[in-house]
Amino acid sequence: MPKLKSVYICSECGYESAKWCGKCPGCGEWNSMNEEIKETVKIAPAAARNTTVFSSPQLIREIDADDEKRCSTGSKELDRVLGGGLVKGSVVLLGGDPGIGKSTILMQVCSHLSDEGKNVLYVSGEESKRQIKLRSSRLGVNGENIYLYTQTDCQTICEIIKEQMPEMVVIDSIQTISIAELNSSPGSVTQVRESTNMLMRTAKTTEIPIIIVGHVNKDGAIAGPKVLEHIVDTVLYFEGDKQMTYRILRAVKNRYGSTNEIGVLEMCDKGLFDVENPSLMLLSGRPKNVSGTCVACAMEGSRPILAEVQGLVCSGGYGNSRRMSTGFDYNRMSLLLAVLEKRAGYSFSNSDAYINVVGGLRLDEPAVDLAVAMSLVSSLKDFPIDEQTIAFGELGLAGEIRSVSHCDLRISEAQRLGFKRCIVPYYSLKHINKSNYPDIEIIGVKNVREAVLALSR
Ligand code: TYD
Ligand code: MG
Numbered sequence: 001m002p003k004l005k006s007v008y009i010c011s012e013c014g015y016e017s018a019k020w021c022g023k024c025p026g027c028g029e030w031n032s033m034n035e036e037i038k039e040t041v042k043i044a045p046a047a048a049r050n051t052t053v054f055s056s057p058q059l060i061r062e063i064d065a066d067d068e069k070r071c072s073t074g075s076k077e078l079d080r081v082l083g084g085g086l087v088k089g090s091v092v093l094l095g096g097d098p099g100i101g102k103s104t105i106l107m108q109v110c111s112h113l114s115d116e117g118k119n120v121l122y123v124s125g126e127e128s129k130r131q132i133k134l135r136s137s138r139l140g141v142n143g144e145n146i147y148l149y150t151q152t153d154c155q156t157i158c159e160i161i162k163e164q165m166p167e168m169v170v171i172d173s174i175q176t177i178s179i180a181e182l183n184s185s186p187g188s189v190t191q192v193r194e195s196t197n198m199l200m201r202t203a204k205t206t207e208i209p210i211i212i213v214g215h216v217n218k219d220g221a222i223a224g225p226k227v228l229e230h231i232v233d234t235v236l237y238f239e240g241d242k243q244m245t246y247r248i249l250r251a252v253k254n255r256y257g258s259t260n261e262i263g264v265l266e267m268c269d270k271g272l273f274d275v276e277n278p279s280l281m282l283l284s285g286r287p288k289n290v291s292g293t294c295v296a297c298a299m300e301g302s303r304p305i306l307a308e309v310q311g312l313v314c315s316g317g318y319g320n321s322r323r324m325s326t327g328f329d330y331n332r333m334s335l336l337l338a339v340l341e342k343r344a345g346y347s348f349s350n351s352d353a354y355i356n357v358v359g360g361l362r363l364d365e366p367a368v369d370l371a372v373a374m375s376l377v378s379s380l381k382d383f384p385i386d387e388q389t390i391a392f393g394e395l396g397l398a399g400e401i402r403s404v405s406h407c408d409l410r411i412s413e414a415q416r417l418g419f420k421r422c423i424v425p426y427y428s429l430k431h432i433n434k435s436n437y438p439d440i441e442i443i444g445v446k447n448v449r450e451a452v453l454a455l456s457r
Contacts, residue, residue: 004155004181008033035182035190037197070256071167071209074112077265077274078105081236081249083257086168089207090256091200093174093228095214096238101247102213103127103135105238105265105272106170109211111141118167119145121160125152125176125186139271152186154179154195158202166208171199173213174228196231229253241360246281247272248361260301279306279417282359288387292379294455295390295419296371297410298363304406304413306390308358309368311375316352327357328372329364336373336395343399344448346380366394367404370423370451377452385455390414391423399448403428408436415440423454 008017010033015026017033024032070085079085082092096102103126110120124132129148136143147166151157154177161169171177177195178186185191196212203210214228216237229235233255240247249263264275275281283306287293292311297304309328316322325333333355340346355372357363370393378385392410393401403425411422415437424432426444434442445451 004179005038006035006182007038009036010034035184037179037182037194071113071118073109075105075108075263075265075272075274076276077249077263078109080261081251081254081257081263082234083251083254083261086209086211087233087256088209089203090209090233091196091203091231092209092211092234092236093196093214093232094211094236094238095216097216100238100240101265101267101272102238103132103172104139104267106172106211106213107132107136107139107141108271110146110168110170111136111139111143113168114141114143114145117145119147119164120168120170121147121149121164121166122170122172123149123151123157124172125150126172152176152178154198158198161202161208161210162206165206169203169208169210171210171212173215175215192228193231196228200231239362244360246275246360258301261303262300279304279413282307282361283417286358286387289384291382291384292375294371294375294378294385295387296363296368297390297392297414298365298368299406299409302409304410305361306413306417307361307363309363309371309375310356310358311372311379312354312356313348313351313376313379316350321348321350322352323354325355327360327362328355328368332369333372335397336369337376339395339397339399340373340377340448344377344452346377348376348380351380365404366402367392367410369393369395370401370425373448374423374451374455377448378455381456383456386421386457388418388420389423389455390419390421391451391455393423393425393428393445393451395448401425401445401447401451403431407432411437411440411442423451426450 008020010024010026012029012032013027015024020033023030069088072085073079094102110122113120129150132148174192174196175187178191179194182191182194199210235253237250237252238247239250245267247265247267251259253259264278265272266275286308294309295306296309297306323334337348337353341348353376370391373395374391392404394404396402407424407428414422421441423443423445426446429444432442443454445454
């Protein structure tokens with residue numbers, strides 16, 4: 001290992017200093033000195049040129065694709081979000097609120113790999129070995145090949161990885177890992193960034209996949225510098241209401257797959273389980289014959305997901321009406337209320353309005369607009385929408401319903417779950433082959449008024 005030395009470098013002009021100073025002596029900028037690591041051992045340029053780092057240019061078709069190098073994590077949902085499994089030598093950052101289940105899912109992944117006879121290394125800087133052991137026995141992990149290691153020194157961890165050569169490494173969490181040579185405390189921007197860099201280099205040279213747990217700060221972003229997300233190959237977020245049992249796994253960045261896919265899991269008393277049929281789960285326990293609920297269909301990656309949107313409109317206080325939305329964009333909701341008021345003549349100005357997407361899911365797709373608008377109108381006018389009807393479509397500012405993508409997938413999902421009627425944008429009808437859906441009535445609507453008419457039938 002080369003010896004490490006920490007230096008302070010000005011982010012504006014690159015001035016280097018051994019000590020921190022408030023004002024850069026080079027360019028005079030205030031508060032621009034950042035601590036960085038400097039490796040003191042330099043490779044001679046001639047030797048460097050011989051290494052593979054400076055390999056000659058190669059034709060892209062002559063390079064092996066390494067698809068077969070993916071390994072399954074044991075959870076279909078996690079595999080889907082990763083783009084088909086864990087890639088060798090990749091570094092995955094898993095972020096999420098405390099207590100959401102990050103350590104749980106990773107222990108389950110370790111358990112799966114261990115059952116396949118692969119050695120895994122679980123490095124924890126947060127919990128004691130006993131705590132982890134307790135969790136693993138609760139999860140029913142037999143742990144034949146799982147090595148636990150409580151260590152916070154990054155260099156030691158990297159050396160152990162190179163020595164043991166496990167098939168996968170888990171680091172729980174990056175905020176507790178530090179490099180002794182740096183003066184800043186664990187969890188600080190410099191420590192987190194440099195530790196990740198060091199782990200990244202280890203992963204690339206040994207071809208071992210490393211999963212790093214990252215804490216999130218109050219805004220929900222991964223604590224530490226934004227560069228952390230630039231360094232790693234894949235960034236996953238684990239979301240969900242802690243009170244609810246559902247958890248959503250979302251890829252924010254993925255160098256080996258699409259970022260549109262989500263994974264749905266459920267937290268049970270024996271750990272996290274895949275939810276293979278999220279629509280069924282989200283729609284269970286729906287109230288019957290009640291106004292203010294409408295079923296929407298949103299595409300999450302390549303998967304259509306049906307979810308119930310609930311709207312509640314009631315008379316508000318004097319002059320200051322409340323609006324609140326859970327699982328749907330607040331500003332988008334205000335916009336829909338404005339469109340309904342101006343283009344369809346429904347007045348919400350003296351009423352409070354609330355929107356809730358049941359199940360803790362967040363729906364950000366424009367195709368959900370129609371269901372949100374309809375649940376609000378249904379609550380305002382107090383007419384129930386038929387429970388076997390779904391609606392999707394984007395609402396324009398002129399009150400028109402605009403066409404959306406993947407209509408076929410959405411309708412087949414509705415048919416599969418036994419829905420009888422589908423309210424779709426009129427201009428999408430030409431892309432739909434009605435004969436494919438014998439059990440479902442498809443109604444095209446051009447604007448909000450038509451949609452309300454179709455739904456209140
Ligand atoms: P954990 O994985 O420790 O969260 P994180 O590492 O993201 O902080 O999960 C802890 C929560 O999960 C805790 O509130 C208890 C709950 N849990 C279950 O409901 N069932 C289980 O089998 C396990 C292990 C945890
Ligand atoms: Mg944890």
